[in-house]
Amino acid sequence: MHRIDSTVISPSSTALATLGEFGLIARIASGTRSGAGVVTGIGDDAAVTALSPGMQLLTSTDMLLEDVHFRRRWHDPYRLGRKSLAVSISDIAAMGGIPRWALLSLAIPPDIHLDFVDEFMRGFLAMASEHAVTLIGGDTCSSRSGVTVSVTLLGEQLPEQIIRRSGALPDDDIWVTGTLGDAALGLRLVEGLTVCSSDPREPVVEEAGPLLHRLLDPVPQVIAALALAEAGVATAMIDVSDGILADFGHIAEQSGVGGCLILDDLPLSPDFCSHTARLSTVPYQLVLSGGEDYELCFTAQPACREKIVDCMKKCGIAVTRVGIVTRSPGVTAVNRDGSQHIAQTEGFDHFT
């Protein structure tokens, strides 16, 4: 982030253009606090941080673009701020890493009101505080087409506790935390899209609040991830951001294995079930390929089943065994009778 000048903070009712870049940076910096491992935070040419003894640095970056990842008409700035950081925290957690320090870059149209920025930052810093993350820098600039948010998150972990995508072995179990498909269903409802193209009976939008909340304010599964890292039970792990089919596919590819997911075992929330009850079939494409679940998908040896259940129970996190790692490559989703589910899409891909 640029050097902080002693700019006068304007009232929040003004547009960004009247505040200027340095005023905006001062406004953002005024809300931040120092934290563990921060030697020099916002205000110099670069931040200085100190890793905990014996730990390695993990780095992850994410971009959120208006009208690609979110729409301002349904994503309030507070929850947008929270989500901007949550998705990066989820990536660090998926490696078994402890999230520590964040860099935030914002491109904002000059006519946006400061209320938007203030609420965005309130959400961002609330998420940071919940996970003991410190904002240590970033950048701001004026945008000619919508809001762009870029977050880089640094984390740390002992080398032996870092969990990669590449360690899955044939016959390992495939596990997932929480429930799948809620955010994807929420997005369908908020965008007024059909949930299941083959079925004209649509779920109702009313009372879609919990589903929308999963979309707008995802919870990164840090506690579960760190517990798994410490227990040393997961052979591979990833966070489910593009749908379990695509994301487990990354584990399979990097581990040189394949996998078989059992449709009936995929965990669905009561809200998902009640909103799709009037459809003739479960819209499994949302569960498999909808994306934005931000749950953890991991693999582990069958001998670790009890340990995993105990470990997640202590964290208060639901965990479900959803399939098995196969020696042959490729990921399939099957019904309990073994018949193969015909996938309608392979997960969210920005370039298709």
Ligand SMILES: [Mg+2]
């Ligand atoms: Mg990820």
